[in-house]
Amino acid sequence: MNESEFKIKLSHITGLRSVVLEELERTGFEILEESDESLFVAFSEEIIPEVKHLKSVARAYVVRQGGKLHPTHISNHKSLLGGLIDIVIKNDKEHFKSFRINCAGSESREVKGISKYVHDTYGLEEKEDADLKIHIIKNEDVWEIGVQVTPRPLSVRDYRVVNMSGAMDPTIAYTVNSFCNLETAKSYLNVFSGSGTLPIEAGQVFPNLERLVGFDNDKKHLSLSIQNVKKAGLIKKIQIKEADIFDKPDFGKFDAIASDLPFGMMISKDEDLQKLYKAFVEYCEDKLEPDGRLVVYTSQYELIESILMKSCFRIVRTLQLKFITNANGYLRPKIIVCELKG
Ligand SMILES: C[S@@+](CC[C@H](N)C(=O)[O-])C[C@H]1O[C@@H](n2cnc3c(N)ncnc32)[C@H](O)[C@@H]1O
Structure with a gap:
């Protein structure tokens, strides 16, 4: 392995691999290898701006891997890390004011020396909630040094005015929409729209959609979704309505x-x-129009599947995801894709 070779590492929610691969292939990225929750693509300076636009990826890093890239080696060859930092902060200096190094043995002389180098060379403050996130980690026999390419994860979208408790991860919203056949659709409905993640992601990726409607029965969520839709610049495109599913609101098909x-x-x-x-x-x-698609996302998938079995729908695809919640528990929700029986 060439230790000086840069790569882009893209991490994603467990279960989304096929969707990330599809997005990367469509965008023309050269995929080098895969690990559990990450994909590695070939590096070039030109692809960094493209990486920042990926919708299915949670976090992106520029990394180097090799058997020798342990903290002692980095502390003796600090330019190995400097090369990565230069790539990330180039043309974007004003967004990086602080840094953090994620590395076992953070109190060691070596890691302290690396911190001092970053502080002195780049004028950054060391902080827990930092803009520039550096890691030095070991996976099996291979060391990896890396720097996250954006201050916030890619999955944190600019349109989110406030984080609503229970709001959907935008990379999952992108995935749900990618199963809706929206390339050819004209109209899209989001039932239980909450803070508006699904229609916003749909409106951003599929400008061909002529009618985008979301509804919810909670006034606070409706107000939040309108703020998010405005911030996303989609207020003329997305209609958010107050309605309760039990009242069977009529917004057409x-x-x-x-x-x-x-x-x-x-x-x-x-x-x-x-x-x-x-x-x-x-x-x-x-x-739903007869040739349309219904795509649902829930942790209570056994309940919805049992109801769908007795309905006019057939399930055409499912995708099981797994991630850690804020409360440190695991959630294993499913995305279920349905069509009306012919
Ligand atoms: C899981 S949240 C949706 C979150 C949303 N995807 C987002 O990213 O913010 C479910 C939503 O269903 C709404 N809801 C619950 N019962 C409802 C009902 N009977 N009619 C309409 N909306 C309802 C809640 O107010 C909540 O906003």
Whole structure:
């Protein structure tokens, strides 16, 4: 392995690999290798701006890998790390004011020496919640040094005015939309729109959509979604309505319906999910165009699958995801893609 070779490392939510691969292949990236939750692509300075636009990727880093890239070696050859930092902060200096090094033995003389080098060379403050995130880690026998290419993860979108508790991860929203056949669709409905992540991601990626509608019954969520839609510059494109699924609101028929179903955690704790999911499926049977797609996302997938089995829908694809929640527990939700039976 060439130790001086730069690579781009792209990490994603477990389960999204096929979607990330598809986005990378469509965008023309050269894929080098894969590990558990990451893909590696060939580096060039020109692809950094393109990397920043990837929608399915959680975090992107410029990295070097090799058997010798341990903290002692880096502390003796600091330019190995300097080369990575230069790439990341070049043309973007004003966004990087602080740094943090994630490395075992952070109190060691070597790591302290590396910190001093970053501070003195780049004039950055060392901080826990830092802009420039540096890592020196070992995976099996291979050391990796890397620097995250953006101050915030790629999955943190600029349109999010406030983080609503229970809001969807935007890379999952992108994935749900990517299963809706939106390349050819004209109309899109988001039932249970919350803070508006799904319609915003759809509006950004599919400018061909002529009608984008979302509805929710919670005034606070509606207000948040309108702020987010405005920030995304899509206020003329996306209509957000106040409505309750049990009232069967009539906004016409749609080529695609996408939904991040309430599933108990922070949202609708006391709601009878069985009743809610049944009303949702019946509503979608009525509002989806015959050749349309319904794509749902929930942790309560056994419940929705049992209702879908008895409905006019057939399940054409499922994708199981896995990630850690803020409360340090694992969530294993599913994306379920459905079509109306012919
Ligand atoms: C999981 S959240 C959706 C989050 C959203 N995808 C986002 O990223 O912000 C589910 C939403 O369903 C809404 N909801 C719950 N029961 C409802 C009902 N009976 N009718 C309409 N909306 C409802 C909640 O207010 C909540 O905003």
